[in-house]
Amino acid sequence: MSKWCFISTRKSLIEKRNITGAKCHYLCQQISATMSIQTQIDQFEQKIGSDITIEPKDWMPDDYRKTLIRQISQHAHSEIVGMLPEGNWITRAPSLRRKAVLLAKVQDEAGHGLYLYSAAETLGVSRDQLYDQLHSGVAKYSSIFNYPTLTWADIGAIGWLVDGAAIMNQVPLCRTSYGPYARAMVRVCKEESFHQRQGYEIMLTLSKGSDIQRKMAQDALNRWWWPSLMMFGPPDAESPNTEKSVRWKIKRFTNDELRQKFVDVTVEQAKILGLTVPDKDLQWNEETGHYEFGTPNWAEFKNVVAGNGPCNKQRLETRKQAWEKGQWVRDAAMAHAEKRKNRKKAA
Amino acid sequence: MSNKNEWPLWEVFIRSKAGLDHKHVGSLHAADAEMAIENARDVYTRRMEGVSIWVVESKNIIASDPKQSDSLYEPAADKVYRHPTFYNLPDEVKYM
Numbered sequence: 001m002s003k004w005c006f007i008s009t010r011k012s013l014i015e016k017r018n019i020t021g022a023k024c025h026y027l028c029q030q031i032s033a034t035m036s037i038q039t040q041i042d043q044f045e046q047k048i049g050s051d052i053t054i055e056p057k058d059w060m061p062d063d064y065r066k067t068l069i070r071q072i073s074q075h076a077h078s079e080i081v082g083m084l085p086e087g088n089w090i091t092r093a094p095s096l097r098r099k100a101v102l103l104a105k106v107q108d109e110a111g112h113g114l115y116l117y118s119a120a121e122t123l124g125v126s127r128d129q130l131y132d133q134l135h136s137g138v139a140k141y142s143s144i145f146n147y148p149t150l151t152w153a154d155i156g157a158i159g160w161l162v163d164g165a166a167i168m169n170q171v172p173l174c175r176t177s178y179g180p181y182a183r184a185m186v187r188v189c190k191e192e193s194f195h196q197r198q199g200y201e202i203m204l205t206l207s208k209g210s211d212i213q214r215k216m217a218q219d220a221l222n223r224w225w226w227p228s229l230m231m232f233g234p235p236d237a238e239s240p241n242t243e244k245s246v247r248w249k250i251k252r253f254t255n256d257e258l259r260q261k262f263v264d265v266t267v268e269q270a271k272i273l274g275l276t277v278p279d280k281d282l283q284w285n286e287e288t289g290h291y292e293f294g295t296p297n298w299a300e301f302k303n304v305v306a307g308n309g310p311c312n313k314q315r316l317e318t319r320k321q322a323w324e325k326g327q328w329v330r331d332a333a334m335a336h337a338e339k340r341k342n343r344k345k346a347a
Numbered sequence: 348m349s350n351k352n353e354w355p356l357w358e359v360f361i362r363s364k365a366g367l368d369h370k371h372v373g374s375l376h377a378a379d380a381e382m383a384i385e386n387a388r389d390v391y392t393r394r395m396e397g398v399s400i401w402v403v404e405s406k407n408i409i410a411s412d413p414k415q416s417d418s419l420y421e422p423a424a425d426k427v428y429r430h431p432t433f434y435n436l437p438d439e440v441k442y443m
């Protein structure tokens with residue numbers, strides 16, 4: 001961008017500080033303001049190209065902003081709704097140790113939701129708007145949380161598979177092009193690894209236990225495997241936003257790339273548990289160095305995203321109730337803060 | 348786009364251990380400063396990440412405009428003589 005004063009048309013080191021920006025001649029400001037939007041787009045693309053992070057006050061295309069708000073808020077909603085299936089087992093955890101661990105994990109997920117909401121807010125959307133989009137069903141959250149947690153083994157399977165898939169998705173996001181999102185993800189990723197380990201540990205204990213426990217672990221794997229693969233989103237060919245998001249470095253890998261990575265590492269982990277991955281097409285390919293695997297039931301995926309999964313209504317209803325029943329608490333806290341402020345003023 | 352029903356937004360700064368600066372870690376909503384500190388404790392220091400917390404209501408932060416970065420920072424760009432490497436001294440000179 002030019003650092004010239006358009007009136008004096010000279011570039012002076014000493015004067016530069018004074019003649020540009022707000023203190024410059026009125027006409028100069030007008031000229032600067034009309035500097036084409038194309039320049040801004042070019043500068044933006046250039047920054048993305050050279051891996052310079054975009055920060056809240058930087059200029060960005062509307063579409064980039066919208067895409068980010070959608071992705072970050074969806075992510076935040078998923079963390080918050082994701083507390084529900086696991087919260088279901090806090091009171092029934094089989095030991096005090098397991099209960100303390102599950103509580104800590106669910107509390108972390110609340111934290112993740114909060115980091116992400118505040119990252120989304122830096123883009124000019126308010127927290128209430130975001131909640132409203134969730135509660136009115138306009139915004140989506142990860143469809144995996146619309147499945148029920150039927151047995152204790154499901155808590156193991158969720159930690160191992162669902163958090164495992166989340167980590168796969170999230171690690172590359174630590175380098176996403178938008179600063180506040182990337183920084184939130186660094187924090188999230190640091191905390192996720194215990195989530196996966198505690199889940200795997202539950203699976204390990206069950207798989208070494210009695211026949212019934214082993215069956216329970218296998219049954220949980222059977223039910224959570226395919227929904228976990230769906231967590232990476234539709235196949236690349238059917239994911240219209242992927243190309244743009246990759247170009248803007250919001251996403252660093254495509255859905256299919258991440259899904260493959262997940263299958264490759266998770267199948268090996270299943271072997272150690274002595275459990276069977278419920279996919280008859282699963283096969284190691286010596287040449288590619290990857291597992292080949294079956295196609296998830298995308299019709300089911302679409303159906304769950306559309307709101308018809310086993311628990312969609314229940315999850316949304318629980319969230320809405322929590323919000324509505326909390327209204328008096330929020331009001332009371334504001335009233336109390338107001339009162340205290342006035343009292344301080346008076347004193 | 349703020350909503351008047353919403354609790355105000357606060358920026359949170361944490362000193363991770365004695366001797367280090369407070370560093371911005373993110374933001375949160377709270378009805379007042381006291382609650383902001385308590386929430387910051389729960390949201391940002393669940394793993395002993397801090398020994399001290401600052402909260403500032405976001406509306407009170409004055410930030411520079413990235414559009415003026417050129418005029419703000421460029422005057423420093425051509426003053427290499429402010430750096431020690433600018434000066435050539437004989438190798439025999441020690442501890443300088």
Ligand SMILES: [Fe+2]
Nearest residue numbers: 079108109112
């Ligand atoms: Fe999380």
Ligand SMILES: [Fe+2]
Nearest residue numbers: 109163192195
């Ligand atoms: Fe997690």
